[in-house]
Structures are given as C-alpha cells and as structure tokens.
Amino acid sequence: MALYEVHARKWENGWELRIPDVGVTWSPTLGEASSRAREFICAQLAREERTVHVDLQPHVNEELDQLAVEARRALHIADEAVRTASAKVRELVHGLSGAGLAPPDIAQYLGVPHSRLEELVGD
Secondary structure (H helix, E strand, O other): OEEEEEEEEEEOOEEEEEEOOOEEEEEOOOOOHHHHHHHHHHHHHOOOHHHEEEEEEEEOOHHHHHHHHHHHHHHHHHHHHHHHHHHHHHHHHHHHHHOOOOHHHHHHHHOOOHHHHHHHHHO
C-alpha cells in the first residue's frame, strides 16, 4: 500500500489537488477529493486503486486552517469528556438501580431529563 499526501486548496471551481511527485488535478467538492485523487494517482502511475491510500490535507487560508485545527482538537476533547461522563453515569445508574431507584428517579437524582439519561447510558 502506497500513501500519497494530497494538498487540497479551495478555488472558485472547487478544489485543486496537488500530489507531490504525481501532479495536479481537481475535484468539485471536498467530499469527492480523496476518490478523485486516488483515481488520478492510479491513472498517472498505473497503480491499482486498492494499493493507493490518500492523506487528504485541505487548505483554505492560514487563519481558517488554524481555526480548524483548534476546532478539531476541541471536538476531540469534548467527545472524550462525553465518553468519560457516560461511563460514570452508567456506573452510577447501575448502583442506583441496585439500590432500588427507578429510571425517572435516577434522572431526577442526577438533575438531567430522562431522555438525556437514556442518551448517556446508551453511549
């Protein structure tokens, strides 16, 4: 399997895809960019698609690219916090259920709506 770095830069007609040591192509949307780049690489280098892996790196401008990095990091931290909270809630719900509390009482005990309790326990 060969890994190709693809630098996607927004322009008026879609996304310019620069692939070092291969060439330049384009995609109308970022969603199609990986498959378009893979097809281009295979055509240029006579490779089979299953042997090509694409590392897509989209760029808009320096400020927005940096903000995207920060946003992704914040989302990752938030996701991790939700997983941690869900594990603690499941442990607590198990204990409270064992103590004889019904789900509506458990939700009230936690100070969350019953639907939110179901979401947290279901994760």
